Amino acid sequence: MLELRAVTKKYGHKTALNALSLDIQPAEFVVIFGPAGAGKSTTLNLIAGITDPTSGEIMLNGHPMNRVAPENRNMSMVFENYALYSHLSVFENLAFPLRARGMGTPEVKQKVAEIATILQITPFLERKPGFLSGGQRQRVALGRALVRDADVYLLDEPISHLDAKLRHRMRGELKALCQRKEAIVVHVTHDYREAMSLSHRMVVINKGHLMQFGTPDEIYHTPANEFVASFVGEPPMSFIDTRYAQYQGRVALLVSGTETQPVHLPVNGQAAEFLGRAQPKTLRVGVRASDISIERSASAKHDIPAEVYVVETLGHRDIITVKIGAHLVKVVAAPGMNLHVKDTVWVNIGPETYHLFGDEKAIAHPTGKRKPAPVAAPEGV
């Protein structure tokens, strides 16, 4: 088990990582996910022992690691900029970590051949890294990390430089390869698909702070706050500023900026009760593009008027950005609606699709989708 206990890293006055605590189970594949400058690579470097934490403790299988040199941690790492030894051939690069452990030549050859076959780099074994393409170099870097048996594999954006097709294939290969290793894998990426598809659990961090640590399901369906909600998902979640209001004798949410021609979002169940009790001043409603729909004409379901702002055609579906009041909301629509900018459409945002956020924190999530949310104050909206 790999544990981070309130690990903080400061560079001068700048805090790169703030009291990060994680417990990573044996053979778990954990993806650290966040925007640039979030502290993803810093976390990896701290685990690897390349940099020392300012405070906090890193434990591996119950042993404190803070004072253990990188070469004695039995961890293996892929660096974002490959870090290949340019004076050595691809074969020697792959053999480098094996030779450090005094492995005999026949075994080295066998291990290198195995990993080279999996990563499809056998034809380049005699070449120097300088004569390889970016994708080939990245595969060599991956091979050098995976060629030996380590307790922990640290992968810093290991497949981000591959082209889309190869990346897709490598994603599968990587998952299978790591499953076979039965070791802890900590993988850093800024690609949410990669994060979702590879991980057992995801760590979402931003500006050095832990935003959420949970399974991809939890992260997607019950994001802990607006940051996680907006960062996970394609297209990103849309947010609508609302106010608590009474509408036709019932609790409702008035969309901010629509006071002249009020647009109300209905609320039902426990959430209405909660809102009636707490009466919060402001609330933000988050909706995923795939959870809402639009029609050309109004109906009982499609009762919120909106104006088409942007139309993005993706082939199998269109992504329509509509304006509700001053808020831009993305909607997934089937192709063939033939919409144009400034057209009026009617939107269906059901209360069952809301993610409610107050003061940046999640208050409620839609129920019935997946597991119940641990952060939800009232169950169900």
Place this chain on the structure above:
Amino acid sequence: MQTSKITVGMVLRHALMLLVLMIFLFPIYWMLVTSFKPAQEVLTRPPTFVFEPTFDNYRYAFEQADFTLFIRNTVVIAGLSTLLVISFGSLASYSFARYNPGDGHILFFILTTRMMPGIAVVMPFFLIFRDLGKTTFGQLFALGLDQIGALVVAYTVFNLPFAIWLMYSFFQDIPTELEHSARLDGYNRLQVFLRVVLPLAAPGIAVTAIFSLMFAWNEFLFGYILTRDAARTITVGVSGFQTQQGILWGPLAAAAVVCILPMLGVALVLQRYMVRGLTFGAVRG
């Protein structure tokens, strides 16, 4: 479209280049010619261009003036001092590049030792080696006057700052990730330095070694002041043909040819490597 037409500008340009080339190469040509001239034709006016070549001057330089010893001394001194410069210099410059001790002040201080001319320190050096030669330590390492060890130390001291600065930029250009990667691959600091850092810095180290070698080979002042006979170097040997009876131009030219040939060879063979090495630090890609 490209044409092969010869223009006036091209002719002028080539003529100018030829002129400049002749100005620069003439002394070397004259030295070479003089070294093969019989003694009576060396100083004739007008100078002779056609003559019967002779090896007398070379014979004189090696048999009468003991040039074999001078060459041997110079090879040993230049080689040893270069070895020391590279050994100490690579460790020092690597430390400066990675750990920056003294926040750049020590690095700058090292450079300042090169700001005074050699003549300013030659007397202190003379006194130091005169006294050092009388000690057991000095005798053990041949550090007295007219001993090889003294010149090795003097050249090392003089070359080290320059070498540190030159190699410093090469080490700085090696991404630290490579070292981190090697650490994680299971190698300790020293192994990483020897197996990853040094091979990657090889072009820089080669350039530094060549410069160090050239300095030691061509150095005159220290060699002249600190040696008498036994440790005499080749440049001092060449100057020895200025005798009280006059200058022995023929043997002097022959000795000078022998003196410049090895470094000329090194420069020609490693020319491309050197240029690449010197620009290695500036543009990487």
